[in-house]
Amino acid sequence: MTRVAVESGRVVECVGRMARFAARPVVEGALDRCLEDVDALRRQERITPEQREALRLILLGIGLLAA
Known part of the structure; x- marks a missing residue:
């Protein structure tokens, strides 16, 4: 398993938010920006x-869940 330690707060925040709300429609463009x-x-x-x-x-897995 790959351990991911990312310093970029924007990416971590975006991925975390999308993971928490995967069942809801993804905000347009959020996945692409991430x-x-x-x-x-x-x-x-x-x-x-x-x-x-x-x-x-x-991210792509989250996108599939939200579709």
Whole structure:
């Protein structure tokens, strides 16, 4: 299992909020913004490729639950 330690408060806040309210409709664009933030963190080398993938899987799974 990949341990994800992300310093970016915006990504952590967004993922946490989406996980808590997965059964509710996702605010338009929130998922896309989170995915963009995760990609930006990877480009800045603030997270590893494995952490990026773990966050993307969490976010995409949340998106499927909300659909």
